[in-house]
Amino acid sequence: MAARPAFGLRARILAVALVPLCLAVVVLATYFIQREIGAAEAVRLEQGRAVAARLAEAAAFDLFANNDRYLARLLEYEKGLRDKDCVGITGRDGGWHLLNGPAGLPPPGKALTPREWRADGKVFFTHPVLFRNPVVNDPYLPAGGGQELLGQVVVALSLAPVEAARQRAMLIAGGFAALLLLVTGGLAWRLSHGLSRPLHGVIAAVREIAGGRLGTRVPVVSTGEIGELERDINGMAEVMQRHALDLERRVAEATGDLRAQKAAAEAEARARSRFIATASHDLRQPMHALTLLVAALKERLRAQDGEPLRLVEHVEASTHAVQTLLNALLDISKLDAGAVVAQPRCFEIGPMFDRLARQYGPLATEKGLVLRVHGGRVAVCSDPVLLERILGNLLANAVRYTAHGRVVLGVRRVARDAVRFEVLDSGQGIPEDCRERIFGEYFQLAPVPGHDRGLGLGLAIVRRLARLLDSTVEVRSRPGQGSAFAIRLPRCAPPSGAAAEATRDGGEGEAGASAHKALVVLIDDDEAILEAMTALFEQWGVDVAIDVDASRIVAELHELGRHPDAILSDYRLRDGRTGIEAIAELRAAFGADIPAVLITGDVAADTLQAIAATGLPVLQKPLKSAALRAYLHHMLGGAAS
Amino acid sequence: MRILFADDHPLFREGVKPVLQKLGPEVEIIEAKDYPEAFQAAHRHTDLDLALIDLNMPGMPGVEGIVRFRAAFPRIPVAVLSASDERDSIQRLLGNGVLGYICKSSPSDVILSAIKLILAGEVYIPAILLGEQPDGGAVCGGGKHEPLTRRQIEVLRELSKGLNNKQIAHNLNVTEGTVKIHLATIFRVLNVNSRTEALLLAQKMGLGG
Numbered sequence: 001m002a003a004r005p006a007f008g009l010r011a012r013i014l015a016v017a018l019v020p021l022c023l024a025v026v027v028l029a030t031y032f033i034q035r036e037i038g039a040a041e042a043v044r045l046e047q048g049r050a051v052a053a054r055l056a057e058a059a060a061f062d063l064f065a066n067n068d069r070y071l072a073r074l075l076e077y078e079k080g081l082r083d084k085d086c087v088g089i090t091g092r093d094g095g096w097h098l099l100n101g102p103a104g105l106p107p108p109g110k111a112l113t114p115r116e117w118r119a120d121g122k123v124f125f126t127h128p129v130l131f132r133n134p135v136v137n138d139p140y141l142p143a144g145g146g147q148e149l150l151g152q153v154v155v156a157l158s159l160a161p162v163e164a165a166r167q168r169a170m171l172i173a174g175g176f177a178a179l180l181l182l183v184t185g186g187l188a189w190r191l192s193h194g195l196s197r198p199l200h201g202v203i204a205a206v207r208e209i210a211g212g213r214l215g216t217r218v219p220v221v222s223t224g225e226i227g228e229l230e231r232d233i234n235g236m237a238e239v240m241q242r243h244a245l246d247l248e249r250r251v252a253e254a255t256g257d258l259r260a261q262k263a264a265a266e267a268e269a270r271a272r273s274r275f276i277a278t279a280s281h282d283l284r285q286p287m288h289a290l291t292l293l294v295a296a297l298k299e300r301l302r303a304q305d306g307e308p309l310r311l312v313e314h315v316e317a318s319t320h321a322v323q324t325l326l327n328a329l330l331d332i333s334k335l336d337a338g339a340v341v342a343q344p345r346c347f348e349i350g351p352m353f354d355r356l357a358r359q360y361g362p363l364a365t366e367k368g369l370v371l372r373v374h375g376g377r378v379a380v381c382s383d384p385v386l387l388e389r390i391l392g393n394l395l396a397n398a399v400r401y402t403a404h405g406r407v408v409l410g411v412r413r414v415a416r417d418a419v420r421f422e423v424l425d426s427g428q429g430i431p432e433d434c435r436e437r438i439f440g441e442y443f444q445l446a447p448v449p450g451h452d453r454g455l456g457l458g459l460a461i462v463r464r465l466a467r468l469l470d471s472t473v474e475v476r477s478r479p480g481q482g483s484a485f486a487i488r489l490p491r492c493a494p495p496s497g498a499a500a501e502a503t504r505d506g507g508e509g510e511a512g513a514s515a516h517k518a519l520v521v522l523i524d525d526d527e528a529i530l531e532a533m534t535a536l537f538e539q540w541g542v543d544v545a546i547d548v549d550a551s552r553i554v555a556e557l558h559e560l561g562r563h564p565d566a567i568l569s570d571y572r573l574r575d576g577r578t579g580i581e582a583i584a585e586l587r588a589a590f591g592a593d594i595p596a597v598l599i600t601g602d603v604a605a606d607t608l609q610a611i612a613a614t615g616l617p618v619l620q621k622p623l624k625s626a627a628l629r630a631y632l633h634h635m636l637g638g639a640a641s
Numbered sequence: 642m643r644i645l646f647a648d649d650h651p652l653f654r655e656g657v658k659p660v661l662q663k664l665g666p667e668v669e670i671i672e673a674k675d676y677p678e679a680f681q682a683a684h685r686h687t688d689l690d691l692a693l694i695d696l697n698m699p700g701m702p703g704v705e706g707i708v709r710f711r712a713a714f715p716r717i718p719v720a721v722l723s724a725s726d727e728r729d730s731i732q733r734l735l736g737n738g739v740l741g742y743i744c745k746s747s748p749s750d751v752i753l754s755a756i757k758l759i760l761a762g763e764v765y766i767p768a769i770l771l772g773e774q775p776d777g778g779a780v781c782g783g784g785k786h787e788p789l790t791r792r793q794i795e796v797l798r799e800l801s802k803g804l805n806n807k808q809i810a811h812n813l814n815v816t817e818g819t820v821k822i823h824l825a826t827i828f829r830v831l832n833v834n835s836r837t838e839a840l841l842l843a844q845k846m847g848l849g850g
Contacts, residue, residue, distance in 0.1 A: 625762025
C-alpha cells in the first residue's frame with residue numbers, strides 16, 4: 001500500500017481551512033455590501049422624493065402664476081443645490097414648461113401621485129404640482145377646497161454615487177477577504193506542515209522497518225496523537241526487533257543442531273562404511289580361505305571314497321551357502337551405505353547376454369528347464385556390471401521358482417530411446433498381495449518343493465541396484481502361470497561396427513588402428529623363436545618387425561616410414577655379430593632413447609661383462625611369456641598392455 | 642617355478658597354497674604378509690615367475706603399492722588378488738602392466754586357470770568385469786585348432802590375392818621378415834607345407850578374393 005503523498009494531507013488541511021472561510025467571506029461581504037448599497041440607495045431615493053415634493057410645493061404658486069422667471073431660478077437653484085442631473089416642470093398641457101436638462105427627455109405625462117422610474121443610470125422622480133383652492137366662504141366664487149393639477153415636477157438623480165459606493169465597498173471587502181484568506185491560508189499551511197512533518201518521519205521510519213532495518217527508530221518530536229504514533233511505532237519496532245533476534249537465534253540454534261545431526265549422521269555413515277569395508281575384508285577373507293581349503297581337502301579325499309569325503313562335501317555345501325548369504329548381506333549393506341556408485345556408459349548387451357546364458361543355462365538345464373536368451377544388437381546406457389547383477393539375480397530367481405517349462409531373458413525397444421529387459425518364467429507366479437513385499441528383505445514365497453531356498457535378499461538387492469540405475473523393477477504375474485520382471489533403461493546408439501569389433505577382438509583393429517599400435521623390433525637368429533614371439537606380440541596387440549639382421553630392419557622401416565617403440569635383441573646373432581651392435585645400429589637410425597633390451601641365455605663371464613659395460617638391461621633365457629609381457633609393458637611405458 | 646604370494650591373511654595364504662601347488666611339481670611359494678616383505682622377497686629372488694599380490698594389504702593403499710612394485714620390478718609379472726570387486730582400480734592396474742585381476746571369491750579351479758593364463762602371457766579379468774578393461778577382453782577363446790591371429794588372417798588374405806612377401810609387407814605396413822614369420826606360423830597352424838596349399842585353404846575358408 002503506497003503512502004499518500006504529503007501534499008495530499010496538506011491540501012486537505014488547506015481545503016478544510018480555506019473553503020468555509022471563502023464561503024463565509026463571500027456570503028458576508030455580499031450581504032454587507034448589499035445592505036450598505038441598499039441603504040445608500042434608499043437615502044438617495046428618499047432624497048429624490050423629498051426634492052421632488054419640495055420642488056412641487058415650492059413651484060406650485062409660481063407655476064400657477066406663470067412666474068417663469070422665478071420658476072427658472074428655482075430650478076436652477078435646485079439643480080445646483082444637489083447633484084441632480086436635471087429638473088423640469090411640465091405645464092397643464094403635459095408638455096415641458098421648463099426643462100433644465102437634456103432636451104430629448106420625454107415629458108412624464110399626467111399623474112396625481114408621485115412616481116419614479118429608472119433609466120440611463122438615473123432615477124427619475126415626478127411629483128404633481130397641485131394648486132389648492134383656498135376654502136372661501138363666498139357664494140360667488142366656485143366652491144373652494146379642491147385642488148388643481150398644474151403640472152409635474154421632474155427630478156432626475158444620478159445613481160453614480162451609489163455605484164461608486166458599491167465599487168468601493170466591494171473593493172474594500174475583496175481586499176479584506178484576500179487578506180483574510182492569505183492569513184488563514186498561511187496559518188493553515190503552517191499547521192499542515194507541522195502535522196505532516198512528523199508524519200514524514202513516521203513514514204520514512206515505517207519504510208525502513210518494512211525494509212528489514214528493525215533498528216530504525218522515529219525521533220519522538222511531536223505531541224498529541226502523532227507523538228503517540230511515533231512512540232507506538234518505536235514500540236512496535238522494538239517488539240519486532242526482539243522477535244526477529246529471537247527467531248534468528250532459534251534458527252541459528254536449529255541450524256546448529258541440524259548441522260551437528262548431519263555431521264553425526266555423516267560420521268555414522270562413514271563409520272558404517274568403514275565397518276562394512278572392514279567386515280567385508282575380515283569376513284570374506286576367512287570365507288575365501290575356507291572355500292579354498294575345503295576344495296583342497298576334497299581333492300585329497302577324492303581318492304578314498306567314503307564317509308570323510310561325504311562330510312567334506314557337506315562342509316563345502318554349507319560353506320557355499322554361508323558365502324552366498326554373506327555376500328548378499330554385504331552387498332545390501334554396501335548398497336545401503338551408498339558405497340556402490342553406478343558408472344553408466346553406452347555398451348552392447350550381446351556379450352553380457354552370452355555370459356548370462358552360459359552362467360544360468362546349466363542351472364536351468366539341471367532343473368529340466370529351458371533358458372532362452374533373446375538379445376540382438378542393442379546398446380544401452382547404463383552400468384554394465386550392475387545391470388548384469390540385476391539380470392543374474394532375476395534369472396536365478398526365475399530358475400528357482402519354476403518347476404517346469406522355460407525361463408526367458410529378452411530385451412526389446414519400447415520407445416525411441418528406451419529398452420526394456422524382461423525375465424519371464426513359467427513358474428508358480430506371485431500372488432497379487434505379495435507383489436510389493438517380494439522386494440523386501442528376507443521375504444520369500446514358498447519355493448518349488450525339493451529345491452533350494454533362496455536367501456530372500458535377491459530382489460531386495462535387485463531393487464536397490466535398479467534404483468542406482470535410475471530405474472525400477474516392474475513385476476507382472478499370473479499365479480500358476482508365471483511371472484515377468486522388467487526393467488526399463490535408456491537406449492543409446494551402439495558403437496560403430498569397426499570399433500565394436502575392435503573392442504570384442506581385443507584391440508587388434510583394422511589398418512587404421514595399427515597407426516596407434518606400438519612397434520617392437522625383434523632380432524634373433526633363431527627363426528623358431530621369432531615365430532613364437534611374433535605370434536605372442538600379435539596376440540598382445542603389438543606390431544612387430546622381425547629379422548635376423550638389424551640392417552635389413554632399418555632399411556625396411558625407413559621404407560615403411562615407421563619408427564620402433566622398443567627393441568628386443570638376442571645377444572648372439574648371425575655372423576658373429578652381437579645384439580649390442582644391432583641395438584646400436586637401430587638406435588643410430590631411429591633415436592638413442594628407444595628402450596632396448598638384450599636377451600641372453602649366456603652365462604659366460606666375459607659375455608656378461610660385455611653386456612654390463614653397455615648398461616643395457618637383460619632378459620634371461622628361457623624367456624617366459626608373462627615376464628616378457630610385464631617387461632614389454634614397462635618398456636613401452638604403458639602404451640600397450 | 643617361483644611364485645611370490647603376498648597376502649596379509651595367513652588363513653587365506655594357506656587356502657591358496659594348495660591351488661598354486663597344482664601349477665607344477667616344483668613350485669616354490671614365497672610368502673609375504675605385507676609390502677615390505679614382498680619388496681624384500683622380490684629383491685632376493687630376481688627370477689620370480691609371478692607375483693601374486695593382495696590388493697588390500699595394510700601399510701599402503703592398494704593400487705599405489707602395486708604401482709610401486711611394478712616400477713621397482715618391471716621384469717616380474719604381477720597378478721592382483723582382490724577381496725572385493727573394486728572395479729575403479731582395474732583400469733589403473735592394467736595401465737600399469739598388471740596382468741591379472743583375480744577375485745578372492747573365485748573357486749580354486751578359476752584361480753588356477755587364471756594363473757595359468759597369466760603365466761602364458763595373457764591378461765585375466767573376471768568375465769563380469771571385462772567391460773572395465775580399456776580394450777575389452779583379451780582372452781582368446783579356443784577353437785578346433787589354435788586360432789590364427791587377426792594379423793595372420795590378414796597376411797593369409799593378402800596371400801590369397803597372389804601377392805609376394807614384399808607386396809604383402811607393404812600393404813600391411815610391416816617388414817618382410819615379419820610377413821615371413823607370419824607365413825611360417827600360418828603354415829604350421831593350418832598344417833600345410835607351401836604357399837599354394839595355404840592359398841587353397843584360404844579360399845576354402847572364404848578369405849579369397
